[in-house]
Amino acid sequence: MLLGLRRRWESVPRAFQIVLPRLALLVPQMFGVLFVTFFLIRLLPGDPAVLLLGNMATPEAVAQLRDRLGLNDSVWVQFITYCGNVLHGDLGISIFTSNPVTVDLLERAPATLELITYAMVLTVIIGVTVAVASVVRPGGAVDMGARVYGLAAGAIPDFWIGLILIYVFFSLLGWSAAPFGRIDAMMSAPPYVTGFYTVDALLAGDFAAFTSAAGRLVLPVLTIAIVNAGALMKMTQSIFAGVWRSDFVRHARACGVPERVIIRAAMRNSLPPIITMIGFLVGFLLGAAVLVETIFSWGGLGQYAVQAVMNSDYPALQGFVLVAAAFILVVYLVVDILYELADPRIRV
Numbered sequence: 001m002l003l004g005l006r007r008r009w010e011s012v013p014r015a016f017q018i019v020l021p022r023l024a025l026l027v028p029q030m031f032g033v034l035f036v037t038f039f040l041i042r043l044l045p046g047d048p049a050v051l052l053l054g055n056m057a058t059p060e061a062v063a064q065l066r067d068r069l070g071l072n073d074s075v076w077v078q079f080i081t082y083c084g085n086v087l088h089g090d091l092g093i094s095i096f097t098s099n100p101v102t103v104d105l106l107e108r109a110p111a112t113l114e115l116i117t118y119a120m121v122l123t124v125i126i127g128v129t130v131a132v133a134s135v136v137r138p139g140g141a142v143d144m145g146a147r148v149y150g151l152a153a154g155a156i157p158d159f160w161i162g163l164i165l166i167y168v169f170f171s172l173l174g175w176s177a178a179p180f181g182r183i184d185a186m187m188s189a190p191p192y193v194t195g196f197y198t199v200d201a202l203l204a205g206d207f208a209a210f211t212s213a214a215g216r217l218v219l220p221v222l223t224i225a226i227v228n229a230g231a232l233m234k235m236t237q238s239i240f241a242g243v244w245r246s247d248f249v250r251h252a253r254a255c256g257v258p259e260r261v262i263i264r265a266a267m268r269n270s271l272p273p274i275i276t277m278i279g280f281l282v283g284f285l286l287g288a289a290v291l292v293e294t295i296f297s298w299g300g301l302g303q304y305a306v307q308a309v310m311n312s313d314y315p316a317l318q319g320f321v322l323v324a325a326a327f328i329l330v331v332y333l334v335v336d337i338l339y340e341l342a343d344p345r346i347r348v
Contacts, residue, residue: 022333033325034086034318038079041317082318091322092315096307101319104304109323110195111182112293112300116285117196118217119224124278126225127232135241136263146233153230158288162223162295169219177215179296184212220296224288228281235277239270272339279335283328 091101197213290302308316
């Protein structure tokens with residue numbers, strides 16, 4: 001019987017063999033996140049009912065609101081009720097906005113995803129390009145600059161970089177748009193297709209909206225990329241340098257293979273750990289964008305999470321953590337798949 005099951009499994013296409021076991025792990029992982037998050041959030045100081053009604057509210061009014069919110073039940077009853085609601089796609093009602101948490105998250109998620117997508121692309125371009133150039137041309141200007149940048153990038157906080165960029169490019173030079181929101185206040189958002197203002201504006205042919213949205217992306221994207229490209233650069237330098245000094249590279253150079261072909265082959269051999277690092281950074285940026293969104297009044301998930309913490313908004317905070325965890329787990333799933341595609345040896 002086991003032999004038959006093994007043969008059937010081996011007959012399944014390789015893509016499904018990679019994806020299905022990892023998808024099966026998502027369910028217990030999400031339950032663990034839900035369990036831990038639910039009970040940790042209950043340790044936050046402050047009573048949501050008092051925060052909503054104010055300190056002058058009567059005890060009777062507070063008790064009525066707590067009862068309406070289900071806060072008078074035991075923690076285990078609240079947890080079981082919440083799990084049942086989550087299975088039906090109901091993340092609750094935000095105490096602060098009075099909107100369904102699902103609606104709030106769907107409205108704000110595109111803003112954060114647009115920001116971290118462009119930031120990640122720029123981070124990869126800067127980190128990988130500088131790393132490869134510094135290894136291929138050691139001792140040059142790029143190599144020296146990379147050493148200074150590598151030391152400084154990890155020590156400078158993102159909010160400080162963001163404030164400096166705002167001061168220089170907006171306050172002093174006037175080159176950038178005001179750091180308030182995703183589009184000019186006098187413009188209406190483009191018709192919703194993807195939620196990315198830049199993409200939706202291009203699809204609608206609204207180049208004025210595209211220019212406004214792209215201009216407001218520059219500073220927050222630069223802020224995130226400047227801070228995080230250093231870690232990727234140092235990791236790529238270490239990996240690529242080892243491959244660059246390997247025997248097959250020396251052999252290819254001795255055979256007269258063009259330099260660009262050798263660099264491409266060395267980069268291909270360096271990909272697996274770099275892919276892992278990029279996947280880690282994508283998940284990290286979702287949390288790192290919190291301060292950047294607050295500085296630039298971006299209106300994304302990060303700002304929503306900060307408001308939820310300040311107002312002890314249990315449903316909103318739980319919904320944010322669940323969505324963030326699901327996003328990170330999906331990113332790691334994609335990383336595992338790309339890792340195996342880049343290095344077929346791990347299939348053995």
